[in-house]
Amino acid sequence: MSMTRILTIANHSPATRLGAIVGGQTSCKDPEIKAFEEHLPSDVDVVSCHSLHGPNVDPRGQPLVLIKHRASDESFAKVEAVLGCLGSKHVYLTAEEHDRITADTQAVTHAAFLSMGKAWHATKQFPWEGTRYVGGIENVKINLMLRIYAQKWHVYAGLAILNPEAHKQINQFAKSTTELYTLMLEGRRDELRARVYAAKEKVFGHGDSPKWADRPLLPDGVVDRFSLNPNSKGSAPPLPNNHLSLLAMVDCWSALGIVPYDHMICSTPLFRLWLGVTEHLFRTPGLLDESLRVGIEDNTFRRDDLQFTIAACGWAECVALRSFETWRERFAVTQKFFEPRFQGAVEIGQAMIRAVLESEKEE
Numbered sequence: 001m002s003m004t005r006i007l008t009i010a011n012h013s014p015a016t017r018l019g020a021i022v023g024g025q026t027s028c029k030d031p032e033i034k035a036f037e038e039h040l041p042s043d044v045d046v047v048s049c050h051s052l053h054g055p056n057v058d059p060r061g062q063p064l065v066l067i068k069h070r071a072s073d074e075s076f077a078k079v080e081a082v083l084g085c086l087g088s089k090h091v092y093l094t095a096e097e098h099d100r101i102t103a104d105t106q107a108v109t110h111a112a113f114l115s116m117g118k119a120w121h122a123t124k125q126f127p128w129e130g131t132r133y134v135g136g137i138e139n140v141k142i143n144l145m146l147r148i149y150a151q152k153w154h155v156y157a158g159l160a161i162l163n164p165e166a167h168k169q170i171n172q173f174a175k176s177t178t179e180l181y182t183l184m185l186e187g188r189r190d191e192l193r194a195r196v197y198a199a200k201e202k203v204f205g206h207g208d209s210p211k212w213a214d215r216p217l218l219p220d221g222v223v224d225r226f227s228l229n230p231n232s233k234g235s236a237p238p239l240p241n242n243h244l245s246l247l248a249m250v251d252c253w254s255a256l257g258i259v260p261y262d263h264m265i266c267s268t269p270l271f272r273l274w275l276g277v278t279e280h281l282f283r284t285p286g287l288l289d290e291s292l293r294v295g296i297e298d299n300t301f302r303r304d305d306l307q308f309t310i311a312a313c314g315w316a317e318c319v320a321l322r323s324f325e326t327w328r329e330r331f332a333v334t335q336k337f338f339e340p341r342f343q344g345a346v347e348i349g350q351a352m353i354r355a356v357l358e359s360e361k362e363e
Contacts, residue, residue: 013039021075023048023067027102027155028163029095033069045071047079050098051088052268054151056350058357063266064088065098091266098266100165105263105271107166108173108252110156111315112245112274113145114331115177118311119304120145121334126341128228132300135238136223137277141245143226143349144270150342153331160319161327167319169256174316176251181244181309184295185302193292196247199254200282211261212283218276222359226352228345242295244305246278248312269353276356 016022022044024032029048036046048067051059064083068076080090093101120127127133128142148156160166183192205211253260260267260275267275282288294300318326 060087103165
């Protein structure tokens with residue numbers, strides 16, 4: 001929540017009528033609830049909410065968090081009735097639970113895509129135009145990165161900087177990225193493999209009792225056709241990639257004791273896509289070992305990985321400093337780089353999300 005919104009609450013709260021119901025749709029509830037508690041009269045009910053999906057996503061069936069912070073059952077029922085027109089799936093949480101789950105599922109996920117964009121910007125490339133970033137996993141990375149940079153900067157800044165729970169996640173992601181990249185650079189094959197497989201077991205479970213479902217989150221081929229390269233059909237198979245961003249995400253979850261499947265009821269479409277490609281890497285026979293081999297032996301993606309590591313650390317530092325201005329500047333310069341390619345790209349990304357949501361309905 002921005003300072004402007006807090007001032008708005010402070011200015012208008014005294015005029016709130018007796019028995020009113022007040023709430024907010026912000027992505028970070030800690031400052032919102034504190035502002036309500038400080039400025040609203042005690043005879044006003046507080047019921048907050050948060051739709052866990054981005055713009056242009058059909059709200060029907062998507063999670064809608066409802067927070068009965070300070071309200072009678074009657075007031076809460078009124079809010080539910082009003083919001084029922086969205087057709088969303090209601091999830092009941094406290095403000096603290098909401099912020100922890102959104103940090104687990106959104107803040108660090110956004111940090112990964114923001115870092116990808118900075119890395120490709122730093123190397124002056126539109127990755128879909130070359131031959132290195134081909135295939136379903138790369139389509140998800142590219143399309144969701146562009147989707148984020150096509151939005152307003154403050155959407156992601158507030159969620160990361162104002163959410164106390166997000167700070168440790170984003171910091172750990174930068175730490176995981178740096179340490180895994182160091183192991184690759186130094187050729188410490190056994191240490192890299194041991195660390196990644198330990199993280200796999202902690203996050204995804206043992207081989208005989210996995211935490212993932214029998215059916216993959218992303219069915220085979222569902223995202224393969226959503227390439228931004230019009231000449232991708234019939235192209236060569238994807239180049240082996242170490243997928244540093246995916247390895248670092250699982251290492252981060254492992255270090256923080258996060259099991260992503262525990263939050264599926266509150267997951268956004270973006271998070272489910274991200275978890276889906278991560279799961280694909282870790283559950284497809286031979287693919288994880290191939291990624292680890294590439295990380296040690298192959299320099300094809302080394303320059304990009306260096307810039308990704310630098311970017312992840314940069315976003316973490318920005319969050320630690322609570323600097324909205326630095327965040328805005330970092331975001332804006334990369335947004336400007338990709339902006340000429342937003343037209344058409346955002347539509348393809350949206351179509352990809354719709355296809356994944358439709359595949360979920362078929363379960």
